[in-house]
Amino acid sequence: MKGRSGTVGDVTRTYRTGLIPNPSGMPIAAWKSSKPSTGQVASISADIFFGRNDVSKSNSVAIDVSAVTTINKFEDDRNHFHDAIRPILLVAQCFAVLPVSGIRYSDPSHLTFTWKSPKIIYYVISFCGAGVLMICSLARVWVTGITATKTTNVVFFGSACITMLLFLRLATRWPKFIRDWEKVEGEMTSPPPATSRMRLKNRLALMTGITMSLAVVEHLLSVYSGYASALECAFLRGDTDIVSTYFQSQFPQVFHLTGYSLWKGMLVQCVNILSTFSWNFMDLFLMLLSFALTERFRQMNERLYSVRGKYCFVVKEMPDWWWLEAREDYNRLANLTRRVDQCVSDIVLLSFANNLYFICIQLLNSLKYITLIAIPRRGIPQTIYTSFSFAFLIARTVAVSLYAAAVNDQSLRPSPILYSVSATSYSTEVQRFLTQATTDRIGLTGLNFFAVTRSLILTVAGTIVTYELVLVQFNGMQNVDAAVFNITNACEDFISVP
Numbered sequence: 001m002k003g004r005s006g007t008v009g010d011v012t013r014t015y016r017t018g019l020i021p022n023p024s025g026m027p028i029a030a031w032k033s034s035k036p037s038t039g040q041v042a043s044i045s046a047d048i049f050f051g052r053n054d055v056s057k058s059n060s061v062a063i064d065v066s067a068v069t070t071i072n073k074f075e076d077d078r079n080h081f082h083d084a085i086r087p088i089l090l091v092a093q094c095f096a097v098l099p100v101s102g103i104r105y106s107d108p109s110h111l112t113f114t115w116k117s118p119k120i121i122y123y124v125i126s127f128c129g130a131g132v133l134m135i136c137s138l139a140r141v142w143v144t145g146i147t148a149t150k151t152t153n154v155v156f157f158g159s160a161c162i163t164m165l166l167f168l169r170l171a172t173r174w175p176k177f178i179r180d181w182e183k184v185e186g187e188m189t190s191p192p193p194a195t196s197r198m199r200l201k202n203r204l205a206l207m208t209g210i211t212m213s214l215a216v217v218e219h220l221l222s223v224y225s226g227y228a229s230a231l232e233c234a235f236l237r238g239d240t241d242i243v244s245t246y247f248q249s250q251f252p253q254v255f256h257l258t259g260y261s262l263w264k265g266m267l268v269q270c271v272n273i274l275s276t277f278s279w280n281f282m283d284l285f286l287m288l289l290s291f292a293l294t295e296r297f298r299q300m301n302e303r304l305y306s307v308r309g310k311y312c313f314v315v316k317e318m319p320d321w322w323w324l325e326a327r328e329d330y331n332r333l334a335n336l337t338r339r340v341d342q343c344v345s346d347i348v349l350l351s352f353a354n355n356l357y358f359i360c361i362q363l364l365n366s367l368k369y370i371t372l373i374a375i376p377r378r379g380i381p382q383t384i385y386t387s388f389s390f391a392f393l394i395a396r397t398v399a400v401s402l403y404a405a406a407v408n409d410q411s412l413r414p415s416p417i418l419y420s421v422s423a424t425s426y427s428t429e430v431q432r433f434l435t436q437a438t439t440d441r442i443g444l445t446g447l448n449f450f451a452v453t454r455s456l457i458l459t460v461a462g463t464i465v466t467y468e469l470v471l472v473q474f475n476g477m478q479n480v481d482a483a484v485f486n487i488t489n490a491c492e493d494f495i496s497v498p
Helices: 008-017 028-033 038-050 065-076 081-093 118-144 150-187 200-237 242-250 262-305 320-371 380-411 414-419 428-439 455-476 487-493
Strands: none
Touching: 081 150, 081 200, 081 262, 118 150, 118 262, 150 262, 150 320, 200 242, 200 262, 200 380, 242 262, 262 320, 262 380, 262 414, 320 380, 320 428, 320 455, 380 455, 414 428
């Protein structure tokens, strides 16, 4: 179907590139500096909706270009970050993470943070519980001496407390942060990627489901491993109360300082579940945030790569205003990335430090199992839990690194397109775009101590090997007779890492 001002293919090209085709006889310089007018869009839309020979309809309806762009964009691109992550944060708030009010509303204007909220009371109770367990772990280390195994509980509950504090700090900034993100999404002139078949909300939900399902399996294996250890300890002691043995062997830092009772054991177990969730959610949150930010960069890059020749790498002739809009999109995303880094760089640092420590501890325990140093041989439940926990920890660390590094990878993708611009199309806007894309460092950092890139994974691997050697030497210096074990030490050594 051909109308008075173009064909359907012209309209498709107009939507993908934002560029009205060059009328015949129009000078190239004038076409490069001119944006599509309201009359051009009105004429094309009239041909489409009314037909060429329809005399009963008038084609003089004025359509605003920005309105058409907005309608076309947001009819297909409903992948707003707030709407996508909202259900996940509602679940997280059940575990005292990110106590922000108004999460259940799809409109981010309802987001508020107030200290006078039931969520804050729930948060304070959870934080105090994790703090008590951390203090009890420190007291146990102070009384019984420092070992790599005993300091694990100190680090675990200490990192849980720090994680809660960092998410509370983020909660105070979350309403303005989401509104800034929503503003960038509304100002994006790039169309949504044509290859995106799954909405952002579904993708984030899938990532959350897989990660948290594996975390639940890990925790259940931990409980099963602890129960198997409690059965063995109860048999050695001649005790018939398996539940009491389980809680005392799993949380010796508490029940060596205070008497055991069932309600205390249940309360400590609840605090342990909340701490485990915050420990896993910290990595998941960084993955979700990085993936959503990467998708916006990919949206902009799709527009840039759409103007590349089909059979060659030469970029088509594009007007200056087109490059201006592309550069402005890139600049918006660069500023958004800096805003994200300001809010979560401390969480990134804690995540990498936490994972680095527990990987080293898991490796140390694995070496112990092989060489039979300082602990007896464990059974099948403990071996299954240890193997699964170590594999999940490695996979989670690698996933966080790759998702966070993808932001930096996508920010570098415009460079090949900008290098391919011909001399006749090269302009000031292209030069400014190229300078920013090649010199501006865009990506997440760990409190500006390090930038999360793909090369960081190799750096972390080398660091793990170095600190593992230090831990092996430190553990070997401890005078432990591997041939002598009393019942209490054997039961304590069966305590699994949360």
